[in-house]
Amino acid sequence: xxxxxxxxxxxxxxxxxxxxxxxxxxxxxxxxxxxxxxxxxxxxxxxxxxxxxxxxxxxxxxxxxxxxxxxxxxxxxxxxxxxxxxxxxxxxxxxxxxxxxxxxxxxxxxxxxxxxxxxxxxxxxxxxxxxxxxxxxxxxxxxxxxxxxxxxxxxxxxxxxxxxxxxxxxxxxxxxxxxxxxxxxxxxxxxxxxxxxxxxxxxxxxxxxxxxxxxxxxxxxxxxxxxxxxxxxxxxxxxxxxxxxxxxxxxxxxxxxxxxxxxxxxxxxxxxxxxxxxxxxxxxxxxxxxxxxxxxxxxxxxxxxxxxxxxxxxxxxxxxxxxxxxxxxxxxxxxxxxxxxxxxxxxxxxx
Numbered sequence: 100x101x102x103x104x105x106x107x108x109x110x111x112x113x114x115x116x117x118x119x120x121x122x123x124x125x126x127x128x129x130x131x132x133x134x135x136x137x138x139x140x141x142x143x144x145x146x147x148x149x150x151x152x153x154x155x156x157x158x159x160x161x162x163x164x165x166x167x168x169x170x171x172x173x174x175x176x177x178x179x180x181x182x183x184x185x186x187x188x189x190x191x192x193x194x195x196x197x198x199x200x201x202x203x204x205x206x207x208x209x210x211x212x213x214x215x216x217x218x219x220x221x222x223x224x225x226x227x228x229x230x231x232x233x234x235x236x237x238x239x240x241x242x243x244x245x246x247x248x249x250x251x252x253x254x255x256x257x258x259x260x261x262x263x264x265x266x267x268x269x270x271x272x273x274x275x276x277x278x279x280x281x282x283x284x285x286x287x288x289x290x291x292x293x294x295x296x297x298x299x300x301x302x303x304x305x306x307x308x309x310x311x312x313x314x315x316x317x318x319x320x321x322x323x324x325x326x327x328x329x330x331x332x333x334x335x336x337x338x339x340x341x342x343x344x345x346x347x348x349x350x351x352x353x354x355x356x357x358x359x360x361x362x363x364x365x366x367x368x369x370x371x372x373x374x375x376x377x378x379x380x381x382x383x384x385x386x387x388x389x390x391x392x393x394x395x396x397x398x399x400x401x402x403x404x405x406x407x408x409x410x411x412x413x414x415x416x417x418x419x420x421x422x423x424x425x426x427x428x429x430x431x432x433x434x435x436x437x438x439x440x441x442x443x444x445x446x447x448x449x450x
Contacts, residue, residue, distance in 0.1 A: 118205055119146065119338055126183060127205040129339020132224035132261075132397075132416065137335055153331035155220040157270060157390035164350060167215055172348075174213045179206050193312065196263070196342035205339045214344045220329040221395035223336045224261060226416040231259050231399035234414050238421045261416065262341040263395035265309040267349065268326065269356040272387035274299045277368045282376030289376055298367045302360050307352040309345035309393075313400070313413065320415045320422035324396055328417065332395070342395060349391070 119128040121139040128137035128146060137146045174192040181188065183204040188197065195208040211217050226234070275298050280291040304326045308318060330336075347355075364384060369377045397416035401423075402409050412423030 118207060119335060122146075127338070129205055130224065130336050132227040135223075137338060140339075148333060148335045151331070155329045155331060155392070157392060160269070160349075160353065160389035160391050163216075163391070164353075167349065170215055172213055172215050174344075177208050179208060181206060193343055193346060194341055195344050196337050196340060198260075198339070198341070207334070207337070211344055216345075216349055216393050217332075218265065218393045218395045219332050220392060221263060221332055221336055222324065222326075222328050222397060222417050223330065224340070224397040224416045225328075226397075226399065226414060226419050228259060228261065228399070230419065231261075231414045231416065234399075234419055234421050235259065235401060235412060238412065238423060239425075242425045259399045259401045259414070260341055261339075261397065261399055262343060263337060264312075264321070264398055265343055265345040266394050266396050267307045267309055267345075267347075267352045267356070268304040268392045268394060269302070269307070269353070269360075270304065270390045271302045271360060272299070273302065273360065273364060273384055275364050275368060275382055275384040277371075277379060277383075278381045279368070279372050280378040280380070281372050281374035282378070284375040291378070292374075294372055296368075296371055298364070298371050300363070300367055302363065304392075305356045305359050307347065307355050307359075309347040309352060310343050311346045312343060314411060314424070317411045317413050317423045320413050320418075320420040321396070321398060323415070323420065324417060326394075329392075329394060337395070340397075345393070349393070353389075353391075 119137055120126070121128050121142065121144050123144040124139060124142045126139055126141045128139055128144075130136075130148075131138040131145070135148045135150075137148065138144070176192050177190045178187055179190060180186070181204050186200065188200060188206055190197065190206075190208050192213070195211055197206050198204065276295070277298070278293070278295045281294050282289045282291050304324075306322070306324065308321060313321075361384070364382070365379065368379055368382065372379075399414040399416050401412040403412070404410075410424045412421070414421050
């Protein structure tokens with residue numbers, strides 16, 4: 100790795116991961132969502148997180164990928180000792196920040212879990228644990244097809260934990276020349292006219308989730324973020340929360356971003372063609388310089404058990420949006436089918 104790439108991607112380990120003892124009682128301070136303060140959960144003392152002149156930066160993708168050629172990431176488990184109770188916790192090579200299982204003290208690894216690229220910005224938690232729990236209960240109430248006793252099971256078994264999830268964001272300017280046909284419907288037929296044109300677009304912060312910890316079925320709440328709220332990375336914001344290192348690397352995520360950009364280009368071309376229907380015949384796209392950021396974004400995650408099966412739930416800790424899996428009561432489904440058939444039969448005999 101070149102020196103400039105190392106400066107951009109790695110930083111120094113002591114500045115990246117730190118714990119913050121309370122000056123009053125010595126316990127580890129945790130970040131308070133929705134604020135710029137660290138708060139002691141034992142004596143309620145608070146420390147403000149200092150402002151600085153650092154900026155959220157875009158990095159050049161091509162030069163960074165070249166700097167990573169030949170490097171191998173060694174992801175290993177790390178055993179850390181809790182400074183408060185002395186218990187040892189095993190970090191699994193995915194998480195680089197967690198809490199002690201015995202006393203809930205904030206724990207962090209010595210580095211970013213052995214990864215080559217370090218996050219340089221994050222969105223701090225805005226939704227606190229109480230608001231996340233309320234969102235979970237509201238979500239449960241809207242699961243109409245869930246079994247009647249689900250709420251009791253979930254309330255007794257579910258526990259939310261805050262985690263920073265790793266993402267890649269990509270920026271790129273594109274210009275696309277196209278040819279195609281515009282369809283105009285008249286009566287039951289469609290007439291087609293040949294068209295051509297060009298569309299340009301700046302693709303800003305195309306998001307790729309770099310974690311494999313969550314099933315795709317529950318990640319809908321993690322699709323929308325206000326990246327204008329990104330702030331330069333400070334270990335204070337991570338203190339007291341779980342945090343994951345990326346499992347989907349930079350080189351692996353780039354083709355995913357390209358695919359999303361290409362889908363967006365097709366949508367723009369179809370819109371530009373206009374009419375009642377559209378056909379695309381050729382597309383020629385010129386891609387400008389790709390830039391990227393590695394960022395951490397906040398979520399509250401829960402796993403609850405119902406009849407020996409685990410279901411997952413997530414709250415976007417910036418927007419409060421929720422998504423998750425829940426069991427289905429086939430009795431309720433059968434009842435809806437029967438009710439639908441009754442209404443259909445009544446409609447038939449009324450004709």
